[in-house]
Amino acid sequence: MRRYTPKDDVQKKPYYTDRFWVAPQVPKTDVADDEVFAADLAAIKKQFKVLDAYIQVGQMIVYIRPEDNYGVLELLRDECGYTQLSELSAIDWLAQKGQFEVFYQMLSMGKRKRLRVKMFIDENQAVNSVEKLFRSADWSEREMYDMFGIKLNNHPFPKRILMPDDWEGWPLRKTYPLQGDEFAAWYEVDKIFGKEARDVIGPELRDPAMVDRYDTKRFARLGHEVPYGAEFKEETPETPLGYQEEEGVFMIEKFDENKSVVISDRDR
Amino acid sequence: MQQTNRLRPFFENITFDRDDNELVLNFGPQHPSAHGQLRLMLHLQQEQIVKAHPDIGYLHRGMEKMAENMIYNEFMPTTDRMDYIASSSNNYGFALAVEKLIGLEVPRRAKVIRMMLLEINRLMSHLFWLATTALDIGAMTVFLYAFREREYLMDLVEDYCGARLTHAAIRIGGVPLDIPDNFLGDLKKFLDKLPENIKDYEDLLDQNRIWKMRMQGVGVIPTDMALSWGCTGPMLRASGVQWDIRKEEPYELYDEVDFDIPWSDKGDNYARYKIYMAEMRESAKILYQTIDMYNETVKNNETELMAHAPKYISAPKLDIMTQNYSLMQHFVLVTQGMRPPVGEVYVPTESPKGELGYFIRSEGGPYPYRLKLRAPSFWHTGILTDLLPGHYIPDVVSIIGTTNIVFGEVDR
Numbered sequence: 001m002r003r004y005t006p007k008d009d010v011q012k013k014p015y016y017t018d019r020f021w022v023a024p025q026v027p028k029t030d031v032a033d034d035e036v037f038a039a040d041l042a043a044i045k046k047q048f049k050v051l052d053a054y055i056q057v058g059q060m061i062v063y064i065r066p067e068d069n070y071g072v073l074e075l076l077r078d079e080c081g082y083t084q085l086s087e088l089s090a091i092d093w094l095a096q097k098g099q100f101e102v103f104y105q106m107l108s109m110g111k112r113k114r115l116r117v118k119m120f121i122d123e124n125q126a127v128n129s130v131e132k133l134f135r136s137a138d139w140s141e142r143e144m145y146d147m148f149g150i151k152l153n154n155h156p157f158p159k160r161i162l163m164p165d166d167w168e169g170w171p172l173r174k175t176y177p178l179q180g181d182e183f184a185a186w187y188e189v190d191k192i193f194g195k196e197a198r199d200v201i202g203p204e205l206r207d208p209a210m211v212d213r214y215d216t217k218r219f220a221r222l223g224h225e226v227p228y229g230a231e232f233k234e235e236t237p238e239t240p241l242g243y244q245e246e247e248g249v250f251m252i253e254k255f256d257e258n259k260s261v262v263i264s265d266r267d268r
Numbered sequence: 269m270q271q272t273n274r275l276r277p278f279f280e281n282i283t284f285d286r287d288d289n290e291l292v293l294n295f296g297p298q299h300p301s302a303h304g305q306l307r308l309m310l311h312l313q314q315e316q317i318v319k320a321h322p323d324i325g326y327l328h329r330g331m332e333k334m335a336e337n338m339i340y341n342e343f344m345p346t347t348d349r350m351d352y353i354a355s356s357s358n359n360y361g362f363a364l365a366v367e368k369l370i371g372l373e374v375p376r377r378a379k380v381i382r383m384m385l386l387e388i389n390r391l392m393s394h395l396f397w398l399a400t401t402a403l404d405i406g407a408m409t410v411f412l413y414a415f416r417e418r419e420y421l422m423d424l425v426e427d428y429c430g431a432r433l434t435h436a437a438i439r440i441g442g443v444p445l446d447i448p449d450n451f452l453g454d455l456k457k458f459l460d461k462l463p464e465n466i467k468d469y470e471d472l473l474d475q476n477r478i479w480k481m482r483m484q485g486v487g488v489i490p491t492d493m494a495l496s497w498g499c500t501g502p503m504l505r506a507s508g509v510q511w512d513i514r515k516e517e518p519y520e521l522y523d524e525v526d527f528d529i530p531w532s533d534k535g536d537n538y539a540r541y542k543i544y545m546a547e548m549r550e551s552a553k554i555l556y557q558t559i560d561m562y563n564e565t566v567k568n569n570e571t572e573l574m575a576h577a578p579k580y581i582s583a584p585k586l587d588i589m590t591q592n593y594s595l596m597q598h599f600v601l602v603t604q605g606m607r608p609p610v611g612e613v614y615v616p617t618e619s620p621k622g623e624l625g626y627f628i629r630s631e632g633g634p635y636p637y638r639l640k641l642r643a644p645s646f647w648h649t650g651i652l653t654d655l656l657p658g659h660y661i662p663d664v665v666s667i668i669g670t671t672n673i674v675f676g677e678v679d680r
Contacts, residue, residue: 011336012337012635014604014633015604016604017633023631023632025610025611026609026613056611056612057368057613057615059614083495086498086614087614087640087642089627089640091638092638105627107616109516112516112517114614134496135497135650135654136496136498136647138653139647160325161324162324162325162679163325172333176333
């Protein structure tokens with residue numbers, strides 16, 4: 001029987017994990033331990049529902065409801081001094097819980113603090129764009145859409161950014177194949193010449209050092225030139241070498257040493 | 269898009285729209301002053317830009333995807349290919365992020381060597397920036413001078429790790445090698461001459477009429493625009509925010525060295541140029557201090573280069589070759605990879621271009637579950653959308669120059 005391989009996560013897996021191994025955790029601390037973060041969290045809690053909050057590696061992580069993201073970020077920018085949105089992207093948890101985790105990495109230069117606002121969204125749920133608050137979100141949200149297929153509400157230019165416009169699939173999803181699918185393999189051929197040209201052009205040679213000595217379409221056979229596309233299987237056909245000059249070339253006289261003259265007298 | 273008539277000549281570079289007299293100019297992706305694979309679609313009224321649309325992705329290699337399928341140490345050389353002008357700073361950012369995730373403390377000598385490498389990389393990057401920007405604007409001499417100095421630094425790094433461009437000189441948990449014998453002397457020789465060299469560049473450029481005309485008052489980024497667009501590094505400091513992660517959120521031994529953060533409130537190309545020059549002097553200042561710090565570690569006999577954490581880091585070579593348990597542990601770490609604890613971390617570092625951040629989500633496996641690379645150049649390219657309108661075609665070249673974008677980092 002063939003071994004079952006789940007298709008919802010095709011990423012590389014460790015080939016061996018000890019049966020009794022339990023992964024340790026990065027320690028989480030309570031938000032109340034840090035005065036600055038506690039004040040920020042209180043400000044958010046006043047207006048919005050906070051699902052979870054803790055401090056990990058010196059940065060506060062706040063889980064909010066997805067519909068509140070614009071409001072929370074506006075509050076953080078205007079009232080808490082988090083003036084920069086350093087980074088924004090998503091994590092794919094589709095295989096585990098059918099959700100994406102979107103995070104906003106914020107920086108307050110006045111307080112020298114960084115916090116991360118996070119939220120879970122369903123696979124086809126659109127996210128409110130925060131581009132009006134932070135222009136940097138313009139490009140990072142496009143990248144998030146490009147990589148995960150997360151749709152955006154109110155984005156001025158929701159287009160792919162790194163991949164070509166007509167690309168199929170969302171590269172950073174765990175279901176995306178690692179080896180390049182059929183679409184990727186024939187992308188240039190389909191684009192420039194059309195699908196019908198696939199047979200004519202043939203698959204791409206991924207090994208640049210490979211030379212097929214029986215391939216008379218791509219490689220000349222040095223010393224045994226045969227016509228383009230000539231077919232032969234095992235034996236190398238006899239291809240007598242001949243040079244054009246042997247039978248004389250039109251308009252060019254053959255050089256005869258005996259007829260040549262050495263000019264010694266320049267006034268001759 | 270070229271669809272219906274395939275393979276028919278198609279002039280996609282220039283389109284005239286007769287109604288509004290707007291010219292659409294396609295700048296790049298192969299333009300020599302586009303610093304890599306930047307394609308800009310510029311809408312022009314006469315010579316003035318009314319709309320700019322940067323198009324990226326020509327160098328996209330999917331590094332974040334690659335990282336999800338590599339063990340942590342395996343990914344280290346890949347980070348070199350991001351900002352390939354200063355590759356050690358990329359290595360360092362990644363190493364630091366993983367160390368924060370694990371909670372590792374790096375030995376002091378390794379920290380000093382790392383700081384040396386980081387500042388050498390900053391100098392290399394700034395010299396490269398100066399050379400190429402001056403060349404774009406037409407100052408060939410500066411290019412030759414600056415590359416001469418950069419060559420010296422590349423030789424220094426080659427002495428250290430054997431590579432000139434893609435160093436992979438930093439490991440998770442420390443550095444692989446101690447510095448070679450002649451390294452400090454050579455570095456000092458270079459540093460002693462550097463002020464003279466910087467003065468040479470400044471003599472050529474500072475009062476140069478052409479340079480000033482192309483730089484002063486061109487590409488002005490107001491503070492709120494810089495903040496909103498996520499600008500960091502010299503781009504932000506030129507716009508009136510004195511923010512340097514080395515100073516504000518110190519990592520390594522940056523809290524022990526004495527240096528200043530040059531900044532300006534002008535926000536134009538010239539301000540950025542001045543900041544790059546001043547930062548080179550500050551880097552030299554830091555490097556002098558790291559030389560003393562290194563000598564101190566020699567005096568105190570602190571010879572360790574890698575952190576001691578058998579669960580994550582291989583033992584020193586000597587132990588591996590002599591002790592059975594170290595060999596077994598090394599074998600497991602190489603074949604299976606280290607397994608950091610479950611959790612996530614975002615670690616920013618001040619790379620020569622700005623804030624280089626690594627976000628790592630670990631699920632306790634040997635491969636990171638998600639790795640997000642926060643490369644400063646990505647937003648420094650994005651800001652061109654808002655920055656270019658109102659400027660003229662020749663300004664595009666000087667503005668791209670001073671944004672100091674590197675496409676290995678933009679596209680990743």
